[in-house]
Amino acid sequence: MSSEVAISVGNLSKVYRIYNKPEHRLVQMATLGRIRPFKEFAALHDVSLEVKRGETIGIIGRNGCGKSTLLQIICGTLQPTQGSVKVRGRIAALLELGAGFSGEFTGRENVYMNGAILGFSREEMDARFDQIAQFAGIGEFIERPVKTYSSGMYVRLAFAVATAVEPDILIVDEALAVGDEAFQRKCYARIEAIKERGGTILFVSHGAQTIVQLCDRAILLDAGEKLLEGEPKAVVNQYQRLISASLEDQKRYRQEIKSGLAIGATTSPKGETTASFWQKDESRQEEDKTSSHNYDSFDENLRSESIVEYTINGAQIKNIRILDESGNAVNSISFGRPYRYQYDVEFLESAENAGFGMAIRDTSGLHLFGQSSGEIGKGKKFNKGEKLIVTFPFLNLLSPGLYYCNAGVGKYEDGEVMYAHRIVDGFVFRVHQFGADLLCSSTINLKAGPVSVDQHAEI
Structure with missing residues (x-):
């Protein structure tokens, strides 16, 4: 150039x-x-x-x-x-x-x-x-x-x-x-x-x-x-x-973007700024050291630099993570092995209809794959204060490189589909062995309720 x-x-x-x-x-x-x-x-x-x-x-x-x-x-x-x-x-x-x-x-x-x-x-x-x-x-x-x-x-x-x-x-x-x-x-x-x-x-x-x-x-x-x-x-x-912001939030977001505060960081409801939603589990880190799976690991220096958090609108997503078969926290994963993509959700307001979703993008932002728990508007009712873990099992067939994960909670309110909360690029992981595509397993499990949706993914 x-x-x-x-x-x-x-x-x-x-x-x-x-x-x-x-x-x-x-x-x-x-x-x-x-x-x-x-x-x-x-x-x-x-x-x-x-x-x-x-x-x-x-x-x-x-x-x-x-x-x-x-x-x-x-x-x-x-x-x-x-x-x-x-x-x-x-x-x-x-x-x-x-x-x-x-x-x-x-x-x-x-x-x-x-x-x-x-x-x-x-x-x-x-x-x-x-x-x-x-x-x-x-x-x-x-x-x-x-x-x-x-x-x-x-x-x-x-x-x-x-x-x-x-x-x-x-x-x-x-x-x-x-x-x-x-x-x-x-x-x-x-x-x-x-x-x-x-x-x-x-x-x-x-x-x-x-x-x-x-x-x-x-x-x-x-x-x-x-x-x-x-x-x-x-x-x-x-x-x-x-x-995607409400009118009252747009002015604040404009100032954050102009001042550079919005890049690589997100603001919690209490105004605390954090660079990542990952909460490191020390006990699982110790388990990783003795694990026989030498290729899977958690690199604490591998953190997303492009996190964007949407306005919290009735629910909050926390602790986005990937777990291996033994339940260990990992962000450097192998080709051909099964994993679970998870995040925690707390409902700050009751929601009659809610759905949960995820997406994976590459470093250029190209959307590679997404999955949801079903059609929003026909979802389960969740009460204020209810907490749950959303799990998306998947078999990793992605080629080597870095990938970014989105997480979202949607709801159907007054005839309109909207985000209750969404985090873009909330978690980054590395694939360190040759692969090609991503296949997702057939179910999504919500530990707080009986929601289970048979869904086969094709790319």
Whole structure:
């Protein structure tokens, strides 16, 4: 990756004036600005970032957080109120649907017009046209006016043009969300090809997994501010935590994220900060030393650095762990052996319907496997103060590497499914012997009640 900066954004702000009535604009002009009959809305506030040549940067955030405004300013289609933007290289952009094409022109005419805007001659576009048409795959519609296209056809052609001209910088603003699954796979393959040849990509998506898989870094925007920039999985975790929070918790979470307190730590209900939910059992550590299973062990230095805890909403998860056949606590495990993934749950409020779940992800954040105790809404009733141990037995057939475990308690309340508590990346373990996949055993046992669900897992 080059150290040369492709995009530099410094202290960028964009403020819109909102008038209640059209004539208020005339009042402002007539009074030379002495009367200001408008409200100001800050779409962006003091945003700074740098994108190096060859990097793929993901921008994630809630609707209205300023993502599209930022991309439009970088592309030059919108002027900032304050701040500076420097771009080095040719940009091709897929912004909001409808931008860049003329509805009255045919697809063919729009291809050549976009090529001319990007500085390509007629001859250069002739050489690229067949490739563009083949990638878009819209058949005879390429000879019809764009205004007759469906949204999917429009994006197919727009993406084909933007990537066929071999841009130095590709900017994509959630445009691929309207494409079908097969076309999305083609698009991601094309994006990977652009990355491999050293192209710079700025990518906006609400798809957390897409950000984790495609991007070198990620940026979290909220209410026009840059809250966080860093490793994609850590940023995505904080985004998911933010959007799942109640309104009263969101302000506190925003401050924690901006100050860096939310990274690699979680806050308990009493305000105590801890780096892990694991409670080491000294007696089991002594047993491990004399165990005949030399490969299984507990490494106290192996702790998750990306824990995110959701708001406690009626239940609390504690003490996430993996146990071997003898009940010893382990986080370095062998291929082909059976284990139990467990966590403790205490209900702080009564719940008529509750369910329990888990998930395993790799270091990139890719979701490998998940299992639950059954459909939430048809679960068991749990009383306030009730405590239980949730157990997911599994046979480990994972390949060597580090893996992260999620734990969740869900409930069905007022017609809505919600988390009573959830912990993301709450436990990390290492597989130290060659393997391939993960198979889960057929039952989930709750020691506090007779819940048992036959469930076979296939990956």
